[in-house]
Amino acid sequence: xxxxxxxxxxxxxxALMSGCAGQNPYDSQGQAQGSTGMSKTVKYGGLGxxxxxxxxxxxxxxxxxxxxxxxxxxxxxxxxxYGYYADKQEAALRExxxxxxxxxQRQGDQIKLIMPGNITFATDSANxxxxxxxxxxxxxxxxxxxxxxxxxxxxxxxxxxxxxxxMDLSQRRAQSVSTYLTSQxxxxxxxxxxxxGPDQPIASNADANGRAQNRRVExxxxxxxxxxxx
Numbered sequence: 001x002x003x004x005x006x007x008x009x010x011x012x013x014x015a016l017m018s019g020c021a022g023q024n025p026y027d028s029q030g031q032a033q034g035s036t037g038m039s040k041t042v043k044y045g046g047l048g049x050x051x052x053x054x055x056x057x058x059x060x061x062x063x064x065x066x067x068x069x070x071x072x073x074x075x076x077x078x079x080x081x082y083g084y085y086a087d088k089q090e091a092a093l094r095e096x097x098x099x100x101x102x103x104x105q106r107q108g109d110q111i112k113l114i115m116p117g118n119i120t121f122a123t124d125s126a127n128x129x130x131x132x133x134x135x136x137x138x139x140x141x142x143x144x145x146x147x148x149x150x151x152x153x154x155x156x157x158x159x160x161x162x163x164x165x166x167m168d169l170s171q172r173r174a175q176s177v178s179t180y181l182t183s184q185x186x187x188x189x190x191x192x193x194x195x196x197g198p199d200q201p202i203a204s205n206a207d208a209n210g211r212a213q214n215r216r217v218e219x220x221x222x223x224x225x226x227x228x229x230x
Contacts, residue, residue: 081228082109082223082227082229083109084229085148085149086106086109086111086149086223088146089111089146089149090104090106092142093113093139093142097135100119100134100135101115101116109222110221110222111220112218112219113218113220113221114218115177115217115218116212116215116216117212118212119132119135121173121176121217124169126175126176127176128176128180133180136177136181136184137184139181140186143186143190144186147187148223148227149221149224150190150192150223151181151186151190151219151220151221152191152192152193152194152219152220152221153178153181153192153194153217153219154174154193154194154196154218154219155169155170155171155172155173155177155195155196156214156215156216156217156218157197158198158205158210158212158214158215159211159214160205166197166198167195168195169197171195172195173195173217174193174194174195178192178193201214202214202216
């Protein structure tokens with residue numbers, strides 16, 4: 001019987017193979033590594049390989065060992081491919097967003113850019129603040145260079161005022177960011193917008209500092225479904 005222990009062994013071998021096949025040049029910089037020193041490329045390859053091994057074994061009932069190996073190699077390589085791509089994009093974004101007030105976060109296979117209200121829009125306005133154009137120009141250039149993921153622009157507000165007004169305002173702010181990015185040459189087919197109003201606060205709305213943190217725009221970068229990453 002092809003046991004789960006054997007599946008894990010197969011997945012591990014496939015993960016190492018996929019990780020070694022594309023060594024990450026950003027490993028030494030620390031920006032694309034976890035606390036253990038393992039690059040996201042290898043980590044995603046390992047997780048993908050395990051899932052692929054299980055799926056491959058389930059599909060090939062006659063030869064579960066062969067099916068698991070094929071599934072692990074294929075899915076692990078694909079996951080590691082996007083991990084390597086995202087590692088490079090993350091490093092480039094951290095460099096271009098340095099000292100702009102824009103925070104770059106990496107959450108699994110997603111890169112999140114958090115743009116606080118003090119640099120984005122004036123109070124109760126969806127007009128881009130003058131200080132926000134420089135970071136947006138840097139983002140547009142990066143998105144044109146790294147053009148193999150989707151771009152979701154999400155607007156948020158604090159809880160002051162009516163919910164409907166805040167929902168509308170957050171949508172208009174997200175749209176303003178999207179419109180500017182596409183005006184600078186970013187492919188509009190990659191970009192979606194969403195207004196969340198006061199939902200999903202990241203700080204308390206009970207004080208001015210917390211409300212300022214909640215007034216923000218986030219840009220989420222995700223892999224394109226079905227895209228092959230080399």
